[in-house]
Amino acid sequence: MDESEREPTMSDTTAARPSDKKSDFSIARLLLEGRAFFALIAIIVVFSILSPNYLTVSNFLTMASHVAIYGILAIGMLLVILNGGIDLSVGSILALAGVTAGAMMQGIELQAMGVILYPPVWAVVILTCVLGALVGAVNGVLIAVFKVPAFVATLGVMYVARGIALLMTNGLTYNNLSGRAELGNTGFDWLGFSRIAGVQISVIVLALLAILGGLMLSRSSFGRWLYASGGNERAAELSGVPTRRVKITVYTLSGMLSAVAGLVLASQLTSAGPTAGVTYELTAIAAVVIGGAALTGGRGTMRGTMLGAFVIGFLSDGLVIIGVSSYWQTVFTGAVIVLAVLMNSLQYGGGRKS
Amino acid sequence: MNIAGEMPTGDPDTREVVLAARNVAKSYGQVHALKGVNFDIHRGQVTTLFGENGAGKSTLMKILSGVIQPTSGEIILDGQSVAFNNSTEARDLGISIIHQELSLAPNLSVRDNIFMGREIMGATGVNFAEEERQTRALMSELEEDIDPLTPVEELRLGQQQIVEIARALSVDSRILIMDEPTSALSASEVEVLFKVIRDLTARGVSIVYISHHLEEALTITDHAVVLRDGTMTAYAPRAEIDLEWIVRNMVGENYDLGSPPDSRQGDVALSIRELTLPDPAGGFNLVDGLSLDVRAGEIVCIYGLMGAGRTELLETCAGRLQASDGQIVLEGKEVSHLSIAERIARGLALVPEDRQRDGLVQTMSVGENLSLASIASFTRGLFTQKRLEQKLVDDSIREVTVKTSGGNAAIGSLSGGNQQKVVIGKMLATKPRVIMLDEPSRGIDIGAKAEVFRLLSEGAGNGLAVIYSTSEVSECLSIAHRIIVMHKGRISAEFDSTVTKEQIMAASGESVAA
Numbered sequence: 001m002d003e004s005e006r007e008p009t010m011s012d013t014t015a016a017r018p019s020d021k022k023s024d025f026s027i028a029r030l031l032l033e034g035r036a037f038f039a040l041i042a043i044i045v046v047f048s049i050l051s052p053n054y055l056t057v058s059n060f061l062t063m064a065s066h067v068a069i070y071g072i073l074a075i076g077m078l079l080v081i082l083n084g085g086i087d088l089s090v091g092s093i094l095a096l097a098g099v100t101a102g103a104m105m106q107g108i109e110l111q112a113m114g115v116i117l118y119p120p121v122w123a124v125v126i127l128t129c130v131l132g133a134l135v136g137a138v139n140g141v142l143i144a145v146f147k148v149p150a151f152v153a154t155l156g157v158m159y160v161a162r163g164i165a166l167l168m169t170n171g172l173t174y175n176n177l178s179g180r181a182e183l184g185n186t187g188f189d190w191l192g193f194s195r196i197a198g199v200q201i202s203v204i205v206l207a208l209l210a211i212l213g214g215l216m217l218s219r220s221s222f223g224r225w226l227y228a229s230g231g232n233e234r235a236a237e238l239s240g241v242p243t244r245r246v247k248i249t250v251y252t253l254s255g256m257l258s259a260v261a262g263l264v265l266a267s268q269l270t271s272a273g274p275t276a277g278v279t280y281e282l283t284a285i286a287a288v289v290i291g292g293a294a295l296t297g298g299r300g301t302m303r304g305t306m307l308g309a310f311v312i313g314f315l316s317d318g319l320v321i322i323g324v325s326s327y328w329q330t331v332f333t334g335a336v337i338v339l340a341v342l343m344n345s346l347q348y349g350g351g352r353k354s
Numbered sequence: 355m356n357i358a359g360e361m362p363t364g365d366p367d368t369r370e371v372v373l374a375a376r377n378v379a380k381s382y383g384q385v386h387a388l389k390g391v392n393f394d395i396h397r398g399q400v401t402t403l404f405g406e407n408g409a410g411k412s413t414l415m416k417i418l419s420g421v422i423q424p425t426s427g428e429i430i431l432d433g434q435s436v437a438f439n440n441s442t443e444a445r446d447l448g449i450s451i452i453h454q455e456l457s458l459a460p461n462l463s464v465r466d467n468i469f470m471g472r473e474i475m476g477a478t479g480v481n482f483a484e485e486e487r488q489t490r491a492l493m494s495e496l497e498e499d500i501d502p503l504t505p506v507e508e509l510r511l512g513q514q515q516i517v518e519i520a521r522a523l524s525v526d527s528r529i530l531i532m533d534e535p536t537s538a539l540s541a542s543e544v545e546v547l548f549k550v551i552r553d554l555t556a557r558g559v560s561i562v563y564i565s566h567h568l569e570e571a572l573t574i575t576d577h578a579v580v581l582r583d584g585t586m587t588a589y590a591p592r593a594e595i596d597l598e599w600i601v602r603n604m605v606g607e608n609y610d611l612g613s614p615p616d617s618r619q620g621d622v623a624l625s626i627r628e629l630t631l632p633d634p635a636g637g638f639n640l641v642d643g644l645s646l647d648v649r650a651g652e653i654v655c656i657y658g659l660m661g662a663g664r665t666e667l668l669e670t671c672a673g674r675l676q677a678s679d680g681q682i683v684l685e686g687k688e689v690s691h692l693s694i695a696e697r698i699a700r701g702l703a704l705v706p707e708d709r710q711r712d713g714l715v716q717t718m719s720v721g722e723n724l725s726l727a728s729i730a731s732f733t734r735g736l737f738t739q740k741r742l743e744q745k746l747v748d749d750s751i752r753e754v755t756v757k758t759s760g761g762n763a764a765i766g767s768l769s770g771g772n773q774q775k776v777v778i779g780k781m782l783a784t785k786p787r788v789i790m791l792d793e794p795s796r797g798i799d800i801g802a803k804a805e806v807f808r809l810l811s812e813g814a815g816n817g818l819a820v821i822y823s824t825s826e827v828s829e830c831l832s833i834a835h836r837i838i839v840m841h842k843g844r845i846s847a848e849f850d851s852t853v854t855k856e857q858i859m860a861a862s863g864e865s866v867a868a
Contacts, residue, residue, distance in 0.1 A: 219737040221729040228726055231717035238674060238704060238712055239727040239780065240695035298717035 035343050036291050036307035039336070043311060047318035054321055061200060065268070067313035068202035069094075071306060072261040073284035074291075075213045076136075076254030078305045081288050082217075083250045084230045084297025085143065085150035090258040090284055092161035093135050094277035097262030099165045101128045102174030102272030105188060118183040121190075129259045135161055136255015140248035154251075158281070165274035173273035177266060192267030202264045209257065214302035226250065231298030286333070287312055290340040294348055311336065370397045372560050373418065373449070373529055378427035380413050387413040389584040390427065395529060400551060400561040402571045404600050405581035406771075406799030411564050412454070414581070415531050418562065419451040420444030448528035452521075452535050454564075456514055460507035465489045467506055468521045492520040495553075497546045510661065511538040519547065523554075530554065531562040536570060537797075540659055541859075548574050566797070567826070568600055580604055604800060611804055611832035614851050615811040619835075620650035621685075623819035624671070624702070624788045629680035631663075631670050631843075640666040642843035643680070648788065648819045653810060655834035656823040659862055663843040664823040665707055668790045672704035673697050685787060698727060701787030705778050705794060707823075713777035714765055721747040721761025723776050728783045746783060754779035754809060771802025778809065789813065791822040795829060807833050827855045 031038060048055040073090050080087040104124045107116040119127070135157065142153040179185035194201050217223040228236040229243040237243045261280075266272040291308030293300025312333060319329045373395040380388040388410045395401050405411045416422045418429065420438030428435045431447060438444040441451070458467045465485050474481045474488075489502035498516045506514055515538045522530055536544045551561055551574055565571040578595050580588040580603040588603040624647070631641035640663045648654050658664045669675045671682055673694040682690045684702050692700070706712035714723055724747050725732065732742035747761040754775045758768055765773065774794065781789060791810070795803045810820045811833050824830060830837045831851070839847040839861040847861030 215737075221733045221738055224722070224726070224729050224738065227718060227722075228715050231715035232711075234712045235706075235715050236726070237694060238672065238706055240693075240698040240784075241726070242693070242695060294717075298715065 032343060032347055033292075035340075036304055036311060039290070039311050040307055040314065043314050043318060047314075047322065050322045051318075054318060059321075061198070061203065063314055063317045064203045064206075064310075065200040066317060067309050068200070068206040069261050069265050069268075070280065070283050070287055070313060071206045071309040072209060072257050072264065073280055074287040074305050074309045075209055075302070076250075076257035077281075077284040078288045078291070078293060078300055078302065079213070079226065079250040080150075080254050081285070081293050081295060082226050082230045082297060082300050083247055084233070085247070085250070086154065086285070086295070087136075087139065087251060087254045088151065088154040088281050089135070089139060089158040089161055090254060090261075091277035091280035092158045092165070093132050093255050093258035094262035094265065094280060095274050096135065096161045096165040096168075097128045097132050097259035098266040098272035098276050099168050099174070099274050100131055101125070101188075101263055101266055102177055103168060104128075105177050105179055105185060106174060107183075118179075118185045120185050121179065121187045124185070124188070125263060128263055129256050132259025132262070133252050133256040136252040136258070137248060139255065140251030143251065144244045144247035162274070169274050171274060173271050175271045177270055177272060189267055189270060191264050192270070202268065205260065205264065209260070210302055210306050217302055222246070222249070227298055283312060286337045286340075289337060289344065292340075292344060292347070294344060299348065308340070371395065372397045372432060374430040375414070375418070376428050376430060378414070378417060378424045378429065380410075380417060380422070381425045387584055388417075388424070391581070391584075391586045393579045393586060393589055395560050395562060396577065397560055398555045398558045399576035400555060400563055400574055401577045401579060402563040402565070402575035403579050403581060404568065404571070404604055406604055406801055409581040409604070409799070410584040411581055412533065413584075415451060415533055415562070415564065418444075418529075419449055419531055421451075445525060445527070448526075449531070450522050450525050450527040450529075451531040452518055452533060454533040454537070456511075456518055458506045458514060458517060461505060463503045463505055464493075464500055464509075464517050464520075465502040467517055468492065468524050470521075472525075488524065489520070492524060495523070496520060496550060498543075512540055512543055515539055516543065516547075519550075523550070527559065529560045529562065531564075533564045534566065535563075536565060536567060544570065566799070568597055569828075572597060572600070601800065611829065612807050612811055614653060614833055614835045615815050617651040617815045617817070619652050620817060622647045623650045623652075623685055624648045624821070625681075625683040626667075626671065627681040627683065629667070629670060629682065630678050631666050631675055632678050639843050641670060641677070644840075644844060646838065646845065648821055650787070650817045650819050651814050652836065653814050653820040653822070653834050655830045655837045656821065656840055657825070657827065657830045657837060657858055657862060658823070658840035659825065662840040662862070664840050665792050666843075667840070668704055668792050668821070668823065669706075671702065671790060674704075698781075698784050698786075699730075701785070703727070703781035703784055703786035703789050705781050705789065705791040707792035707796065709770075709774055709777050713780075714773060716765055718765065719761060720751075720756065720758050720763045720765055720768065720776060723765055724750045724756075724761070724780050724783060727780050731783075750779040750783050754782065755805060769802075771798040771805075774798050774802065774806065775809075778806065782809075782813070786818065788819040788821070791820070793824060794822050795824065795826070803829075827858050830858055831855065 044055070053059060073094070076090060077087055101124050104119055104127065107118045109116045139154050139157050142148045143150050177188045179188060191201050196204060217226065225236065225241045225246045228239070228241055229246050233243050262277065265276060287308035288300065288305050289295065289308070290311050291300065291304030291306070293304065315336060316329050316333060319332060371394040375391055375393055377390045377392060378388060379386070379390045391414060403411045403414065417424050420441045420443055423437070429437070436447065459470065462470070468489055469485045474484050476484070486502045493500050493502070496516055496519065498513065500509065500513055500516070506517060509517065515535065519535060535547060539547065555561060563571060563575060575592055577591050578589070578600060579586060580600060582604060626644060626646045629641055629644050630639055633640050644667060656664050666675060670677050673692065677690060681688055684700055687700070689697050689700060689702060715726065725743050728746065729738065732739050732746055744761065751758065751761065756768070756772050756775050756779065758772065765776065768776065778791070778794065794806050798806070810822065814820050835851060837849045837851070837853055837858060838845055839858055841862055849857065
């Protein structure tokens with residue numbers, strides 16, 4: 001029954017609902033709202049007790065570099081989910097980006113002119129990001145202009161992008177990405193292996209992107225447009241929010257961030273294969289959901305999503321460290337996701353019910 | 355159980371009491387939605403609940419129909435104290451409710467909707483033929499020519515409401531609760547509904563009726579119960595009361611929706627010329643070559659029945675819908691090719707009809723909703739400025755008198771009238787030259803209505819051009835300088851503020867339909 005949709009039958013002057021934070025401060029509420037944070041603390045404490053190797057700086061940095069891939073994807077996914085959509089194509093765009101970068105590192109042969117171009121690494125990175133953004137824009141145009149449901153549009157693009165990646169390499173993997181000094185295209189492994197002050201570049205990239213994204217969400221007018229159009233697209237449109245442009249932009253950004261993740265992954269693995277990133281879209285969605293975002297749009301934060309990504313990453317790495325079988329890891333990850341969704345519906349559904 | 359206990363004031367009638375509420379109270383935490391209400395429902399009579407939004411009418415109805423449970427007090431059915439755990443238990447005891455919001459499955463047929471959840475079973479599954487026969491009988495009783503196999507989504511809103519009513523009738527209830535059953539019905543449909551209500555009461559069915567349409571409710575009711583702020587303020591039989599009595603008890607003081615403000619009318623602010631909007635389904639034009647000029651400082655009311663094209667006209671002006679022909683000229687400049695945002699920037703703002711669907715972002719706070727249409731005004735460089743936004747929000751809350759604990763409150767915590775003020779405040783914050791309001795009084799109480807009209811009056815006094823649409827004639831005869839009647843996408847009549855209700859209704863096609 002749609003009781004929750006009806007106007008509250010309370011007196012005019014009150015605003016004393018459970019969602020009014022100050023008036024209703026309790027431990028249960030605190031635990032519920034900070035659940036991703038407390039989950040992360042719990043994971044760190046439990047695994048630190050179970051394994052002496054867990055709570056070390058070097059392990060934390062290693063785990064963080066694993067989180068970086070999911071985390072970057074999750075940033076894009078958060079934008080899409082805040083808009084009320086979903087992007088299933090990020091794993092495939094990640095693979096396509098990696099393979100494209102790999103191909104460019106091998107040299108681009110222009111048969112008509114009989115030359116082979118070896119673009120420098122910075123050009124490879126930029127071109128790959130542009131490719132990711134273009135594929136994302138295809139998603140956005142399909143969804144915003146042609147009104148294809150986001151699930152279907154990105155499902156289609158997921159297959160197409162994966163297929164193109166397989167075609168480009170005939171199913172094989174590029175193993176040599178280091179370039180050659182005489183061609184001036186060395187340095188691709190910088191993304192995956194270099195450190196600044198002991199911290200991997202990938203982790204720094206994640207942190208920078210998260211801060212930029214967080215500022216965009218909380219402080220820019222685009223962020224406000226995004227929350228509004230995800231919360232109620234019709235109302236946002238009538239208030240002058242360019243909802244179509246917002247939609248195309250979030251999918252474009254998601255595609256571009258997938259390309260960044262593809263570059264980081266290829267660099268970490270020193271190889272670029274067309275089967276990279278299978279099911280990564282699901283991990284990214286899980287991170288966003290664990291971070292407290294609502295799949296119906298309009299609700300969610302960058303901080304929550306980052307916590308969600310770390311919960312998943314630290315949990316699965318922790319299970320590896322204490323030697324739990326990978327099958328059990330799958331079960332645990334699933335349970336955490338279900339629990340997170342349960343808590344989300346408690347937080348967003350419970351308040352409106354009464 | 356003895357029901358003699360504490361009888362309501364002014365014990366009106368000796369006819370048998372079927373259902374009685376004794377000291378019924380309901381609290382949500384600190385909020386007291388109902389504070390001890392007493393009243394009786396008599397067999398075969400209509401009892402109407404009057405009260406503003408937030409007075410506790412819907413809460414009381416939900417308690418009587420078992421949707422929610424009271425915090426204290428008791429419900430007495432046929433002299434027995436009863437407690438319902440859910441609406442099914444109440445229905446089994448003969449109490450059913452027609453909700454204000456439609457609860458139909460649009461993809462299913464009329465027949466399937468009516469028998470949803472209590473299908474008639476035959477030897478080989480559902481007995482569709484019998485269901486169809488009963489549906490036909492119900493439809494002819496309601497004098498509505500609807501085929502039982504029509505999908506509900508193909509029906510007009512008014513017809514959908516008829517289906518909702520038919521569903522409640524199909525359960526043989528002894529007590530039928532109707533929450534705003536006429537809000538989407540035409541005058542002729544209302545008459546049929548009232549005939550059905552009289553038939554039902556003649557058969558001994560008791561009706562509990564809620565309506566914001568006071569005059570309409572007065573024609574059908576036998577008893578009136580008035581609620582204010584969760585307390586029953588008055589209870590009397592029809593013979594002893596009149597409209598003025600109800601309003602006085604509802605709001606506690608005399609209310610007047612105002613008269614046209616004495617503002618100086620300036621140049622033409624908005625000029626609509628030969629505007630045409632085709633029906634996407636291929637029928638008649640929704641807006642058909644309509645022309646209208648509105649001056650700065652002028653208030654124009656557009657009256658019409660549902661489907662007259664009022665909403666379509668306003669949404670085309672705002673830029674949501676694309677006209678096939680004609681011009682929209684704002685202060686001498688053509689705006690038809692501009693986006694919604696550009697029109698808002700030029701000073702043309704729309705307050706949409708359905709505030710839940712088109713007006714508010716439910717996931718955002720009161721403040722974020724108020725500032726949504728003017729984000730650019732508090733953005734400096736890349737970022738929004740908290741201080742500037744806070745000022746805008748505080749100013750808006752004060753200007754449109756939103757009753758809220760502050761800008762951070764959840765939008766859902768406000769009553770309907772205050773939510774409507776937020777939507778109006780949002781558009782006023784864009785500093786418009788022309789403001790269009792589509793049914794600004796829909797679903798809000800008299801007090802809020804008067805405040806909304808006062809706001810519009812003040813705006814016009816400051817040179818704002820105001821256009822509002824309404825389907826209540828009494829609202830045409832309040833602050834409007836000019837009254838436009840729309841019928842089938844065209845202007846069928848134009849009056850000044852000295853017109854009578856009858857003239858307006860005749861021009862709208864209402865008398866033709868009756």
